[in-house]
Amino acid sequence: MNIQNNSHSADATTVEEGLARVEAQSAREFTSDDATALAMQNTLMTPRFYTTDFDELDALNVEPVRKDWDKLIAQMEADPNKGHFKKNEDWDAIDWDGMEPELKKEFIDFLVSSCTAEFSGCVLYKEMKRRGNNPDVVQLFQLMARDEARHAGFINDALREAGIQVNLGFLTREKKYTYFRPKFIYYATYLSEKIGYARYITIYRHLEANPEQRFHPIFKWFKEWCNDEFSHGEAFALLMRTDEKLTTSFANKLWIKFFLTAVFGTMWVRDHARPAFHEALGVDIEWYDQEVFRKTSEISKQVFPMELDINHPRWKPTLRRLEKAFADMDKAKAKGGLGGALGKAWGATRAGLAFASLYTIPVIKNDVPESVRLEPAY
Numbered sequence: 001m002n003i004q005n006n007s008h009s010a011d012a013t014t015v016e017e018g019l020a021r022v023e024a025q026s027a028r029e030f031t032s033d034d035a036t037a038l039a040m041q042n043t044l045m046t047p048r049f050y051t052t053d054f055d056e057l058d059a060l061n062v063e064p065v066r067k068d069w070d071k072l073i074a075q076m077e078a079d080p081n082k083g084h085f086k087k088n089e090d091w092d093a094i095d096w097d098g099m100e101p102e103l104k105k106e107f108i109d110f111l112v113s114s115c116t117a118e119f120s121g122c123v124l125y126k127e128m129k130r131r132g133n134n135p136d137v138v139q140l141f142q143l144m145a146r147d148e149a150r151h152a153g154f155i156n157d158a159l160r161e162a163g164i165q166v167n168l169g170f171l172t173r174e175k176k177y178t179y180f181r182p183k184f185i186y187y188a189t190y191l192s193e194k195i196g197y198a199r200y201i202t203i204y205r206h207l208e209a210n211p212e213q214r215f216h217p218i219f220k221w222f223k224e225w226c227n228d229e230f231s232h233g234e235a236f237a238l239l240m241r242t243d244e245k246l247t248t249s250f251a252n253k254l255w256i257k258f259f260l261t262a263v264f265g266t267m268w269v270r271d272h273a274r275p276a277f278h279e280a281l282g283v284d285i286e287w288y289d290q291e292v293f294r295k296t297s298e299i300s301k302q303v304f305p306m307e308l309d310i311n312h313p314r315w316k317p318t319l320r321r322l323e324k325a326f327a328d329m330d331k332a333k334a335k336g337g338l339g340g341a342l343g344k345a346w347g348a349t350r351a352g353l354a355f356a357s358l359y360t361i362p363v364i365k366n367d368v369p370e371s372v373r374l375e376p377a378y
Contacts, residue, residue, distance in 0.1 A: 030105070031164065032165045034164075035159065035164045035166045036166055036167040036170055040171065040175055047113060047120050048177075049120050049124070050120065050124050050178050050179075050180050051124070051127070051177045051178070051179050051180075052124070052179065052180055052181065052182050052185050054131040057132070057137060057182045057185075058131070058132045058133055059134070060136070060239065060242060061242060062238065062239075065241050065372070068238055068371075068372060071373070072235060072373070073140065073143070075231065079146075080224070081147070081228055084221065084225070085150045085151070085154040085221070090220050094161060099215075103215075103277060105276075106273075106274040106276050106277040107216065107277055107280075108164065109274065110274060111155055111159050111218075112166055113270075114155055115152050115155040115159070115166050115168075117192070118151040119148065119149075119152035121144065121145075121148040121189070121192075121232075122145050122148035122149045122152055123172055124185075125145035125148060126141070129145060144232050147231075147232065151228070152168065154218075156168065158216075183255070184255070184259075186236050186239055186240050186246065187255060187259040188259055188263070189232075189236055190233055190237060191259055191300070192263070194229070194233040194296050194299050194300060195267065195296045196226065197226045197233065197295075197299070198292045198295035198296045198378070199226075199267075200223075200225055200229065201223065201295075201376070201378045202291055202292055203281065204222040204223050204226065205378070206281070207219050210282055213281055215280050215281075227376050233299070234372075234373060234374065237302055237372050237373075238373075240303050241303065247303060247304060247368065248305065256305075257308075257359065257363060258359065260300075260304070260307075260308050261359050262355075264296075264308065264310075265322055265355060267289060268319045268323060271288065271289055272323045272327075273326075273327075286316065290316075295378060297310065301368070301369075302372050303368060304366065305366055305367075305368055306363040306364060306366055307366055308363060309363065309364050312361045312362075314361055318358050319354075319358070321350065321354040321357075322351055322354040322355065324350075325347045325350035325351035325354055328343065328347040328350075329344050329347035329348060329351070332344040332346075332347055
């Protein structure tokens with residue numbers, strides 16, 4: 001991917017100055033500096049950049065899954081989406097200036113967040129490829145880095161039409177990195193890729209049936225795009241099957257439940273912060289999130305020995321409490337001062353209690369199939 005620097009030179013200003021501009025953005029046009037500052041944030045609700053123990057990752061032995069591994073690598077090497085992430089005659093012209101202001105704000109936030117998340121994977125995978133010596137692992141991460149670079153670049157290209165660009169080179173140098181042990185990378189990234197597939201294909205199928213609600217052409221690219229996400233998830237499923245303890249030990253089952261709960265809860269809160277975006281798509285947010293959770297739960301049976309009970313009586317009411325707690329934290333932050341600090345602390349406490357309530361909902365046990373591989377079916 002060709003990563004270009006912004007003409008606005010985001011690295012000429014501090015992150016704090018950029019975030020201050022983002023807070024005040026509603027009064028004026030959103031700029032490339034604002035987009036880069038938004039991508040630089042490190043909160044519970046924003047995409048992060050990760051690093052890990054690359055030596056441990058490099059020591060992986062994929063022989064227990066060699067047959068499925070070679071098939072997946074051959075599929076990825078064939079590169080079915082090589083020419084997909086390019087604008088063509090299906091790319092409709094968009095009147096960004098005429099877009100409803102709240103929709104424009106939320107859609108830009110969606111694109112910036114998506115670009116950051118895709119590029120986060122690219123950075124992690126490229127680093128593994130650079131540091132590794134294990135030919136199987138290096139080859140996999142090289143292929144996944146290629147795909148994620150295309151995704152991030154395509155989103156950034158869409159943002160340029162609105163006069164905005166995320167400075168990806170600046171993010172690589174300056175964004176804070178979060179350390180995760182390899183097994184946590186497996187759990188988190190597997191879920192990220194599979195829930196990404198479920199999100200994209202659910203939107204794509206909805207707009208396929210309701211094309212009048214497709215307010216931007218990027219949604220037309222989601223079908224093939226989400227198949228990349230699916231393949232990446234397959235890779236992490238295979239990595240987890242190289243060591244049965246990763247999904248069978250008592251402690252790791254607790255971690256799997258934690259990541260499932262965290263990923264689902266984060267999606268719920270993020271999506272409910274974009275009501276105009278979902279209204280424009282013509283989808284009810286609660287229906288959409290539950291449908292994505294259902295698809296992701298069904299897919300993740302391939303490797304996880306459990307699924308969350310998303311139909312439990314406590315599930316949706318507690319997610320609403322979590323959403324309200326985060327909304328109140330944002331209001332308290334905007335208020336500032338002692339009252340704002342106290343409000344933020346109280347919101348964080350409520351969010352923690354809500355998460356604990358979600359985490360203690362009994363899971364639905366699953367017998368993991370002998371064959372791990374799946375193909376996109378939605």
